[in-house]
């Protein structure tokens with residue numbers, strides 16, 4: 001894996017410069033430098049860095065590509081986009097996206113009441129708001145309030161009952177302000193792990209029969225003029241473009257037919273989300289087979305063909321891409337706490353005057369190994385190790401001998417891998433597969449990359465330093481939860497190799513990339529590890545970075561309060577238990593209490609690192 005696959009997934013947002021991975025923007029600071037500076041301010045545990053310039057780049061490229069395709073095909077209707085809030089509702093992100101998208105008339109999409117409140121309060125007048133998902137009377141009422149405020153809002157109905165509720169609620173308002181969209185149930189569906197949103201068994205959308213009923217109902221209530229949008233969403237992370245093309249044709253025909261039947265203001269087709277992100281670090285396994293340019297061409301072309309063939313206006317093209325817009329803007333950085341074989345140093349050996357012959361032999365293999373003998377000695381060493389473990393079980397060697405053999409075997413593996421590192425031999429790969437280094441990392445997989453736990457979704461992992469050296473240890477990553485699922489195991493098909501580090505002498509951090517979509521709000525508080533400390537990294541006109549809006553991970557008391565613990569009871573109980581310690585003076589008790597309060601004001605992550 002050359003350069004940790006940077007050229008595959010990073011879209012030039014990051015570059016490797018000497019030893020470090022740097023932000024390819026402004027003065028190109030290294031992530032290591034940012035991390036050290038934040039830690040110098042006293043923050044510990046994992047960190048989320050947000051880069052607004054990357055969000056802006058994604059939005060700009062979306063608009064650029066669609067407008068380019070429109071210009072090339074002389075497409076007359078507009079291109080519009082909204083950000084689906086379910087993908088990231090954190091205020092530091094939402095404020096960022098609202099701020100940087102001023103020039104694009106870019107809006108927000110809401111799928112729940114709380115998200116709708118964010119959209120109503122944060123969207124500027126005129127910017128589109130779309131509302132999806134299942135809705136009750138209150139949610140529809142909120143849409144009417146938004147419309148009355150003057151918001152450009154479209155309620156996308158998922159079923160006939162929603163339309164009935166809309167008709168009822170509309171009686172309470174003087175003007176029928178929102179526009180209406182219909183989510184259609186497509187025959188076509190996406191591919192990949194998130195493809196369940198499309199297709200006939202999908203959870204969402206109206207069948208053609210229901211669509212006709214909606215049409216009749218709107219007509220009967222003289223509200224056909226409110227019907228503005230056809231919506232579909234074939235699932236997230238579409239790995240291929242062909243299902244989208246099929247879905248576009250299907251939706252396009254529905255649009256054209258309804259329009260011909262008399263839905264004059266039906267003017268938009270909303271393709272939902274689904275634009276994929278390349279998460280792969282390995283050429284052999286790409287996640288996406290199209291570019292954004294190709295995607296835009298295909299969408300605009302399909303729409304223009306359908307309009308031509310049916311002699312109707314070209315529809316406005318709406319998109320609700322979330323993953324594409326937000327995933328790259330976040331990097332989660334976490335410190336490595338321990339390498340499990342780190343204690344295996346030559347100085348840890350406790351060799352005796354007289355060692356068991358196999359231990360002696362291991363020692364000789366280790367001392368005399370050369371490049372030409374590395375493979376053979378390595379094999380011998382692994383065999384000896386097996387035998388030594390059996391001898392231990394049978395009581396022939398003692399724990400000191402066993403420890404010596406473990407250390408020697410590990411030293412031999414390390415020496416052999418470094419001697420053979422430039423040879424691409426199958427052998428070496430197999431050895432690496434067998435003997436992995438375990439990196440204990442100060443973060444929670446459940447909190448920071450829940451899609452890895454839930455769906456096996458890979459996220460690019462790159463160490464922040466040592467990048468001019470070849471990483472030689474095949475790595476398994478362990479998080480600090482007490483759950484055996486909190487592990488990213490070594491996969492020999494898609495290997496991750498990291499460096500051999502002496503953590504007593506230096507820090508080693510891992511960057512988890514593309515974590516800005518879905519991961520933050522899906523993150524679970526398993527073992528009560530919370531959303532990490534986060535910071536926005538902006539760049540001034542000189543290209544110098546500036547930290548803004550640091551939000552520290554929740555402290556222990558607030559976290560327990562969130563779970564509805566009675567924190568004053570916790571406080572009283574702890575205090576009481578300290579007061580009752582009969583062996584301490586009152587001064588000593590005060591000191592103990594002081595220490596306790598200090599700990600309570602910290603977050604759950606391991607503090608010393």
Ligand SMILES: *Cc1c(COP(=O)(O)O)cnc(C)c1O
Nearest residue numbers: 236237272273274320321322323
């Ligand atoms: C989830 C969702 C999106 C966003 O999908 P991405 O794959 O993240 O782009 C857009 N629209 C609707 C209706 C959704 O449910």
